[in-house]
């Protein structure tokens with residue numbers, strides 16, 4: 001009886017951990033992310049889940065070029081900690097941890113302004129006219145070119161995407177929002 005109970009508990013435990021696992025593989029599965037926000041009538045969707053001290057994010061967009069999310073700008077784009085995803089038609093995927101120094105950029109990579117690349121994992125896939133880019137990082141990286149991401153409460157974000165893969169090519173769409181991070185795990 002005790003063994004049956006232990007087995008049942010183990011199965012429940014496995015089911016819970018599967019439900020809260022995020023695979024950084026360029027695919028968004030039902031239930032993979034805890035939270036989701038849609039912007040510009042769904043042309044840019046942001047999904048996220050906090051697991052322990054890490055955050056996993058996915059961008060699902062109709063972008064033909066780069067996609068990006070920025071954290072805690074002071075004004076427009078200034079002082080925003082940004083993550084760029086480049087999912088090329090060839091299947092090559094790149095990610096850049098960046099920081100916008102001015103209201104309208106520029107936004108050099110952290111590593112080009114004395115910081116470090118804090119992106120722990122990333123992946124992306126193009127399917128039809130949509131692109132998915134996923135990445136993970138620590139909530140608090142300790143890098144001067146990263147903003148801490150709170151596990152609850154408000155997080156100011158900016159989002160943007162481009163029709164070009166050029167790192168300095170401007171966005172075709174951009175916007176801002178405040179996320180409520182509570183219930184993200």
Ligand code: HEM
Pocket residue numbers: 068069070076077082103104105107158159160167168169170171174175176
């Ligand atoms: C890649 C180079 C980029 C350039 C050259 C650029 C340039 C600009 C410029 C000139 C504006 C002023 C408004 C306009 O002309 O549309 C602007 C606004 C804005 N940008 Fe960027 N930007 C870049 C990247 C980004 C990224 C990566 C993000 C977000 C992660 C972002 C978010 C925004 C937002 C939220 C606004 C305000 C839009 C609005 O209120 O309508 N930008 N940008």
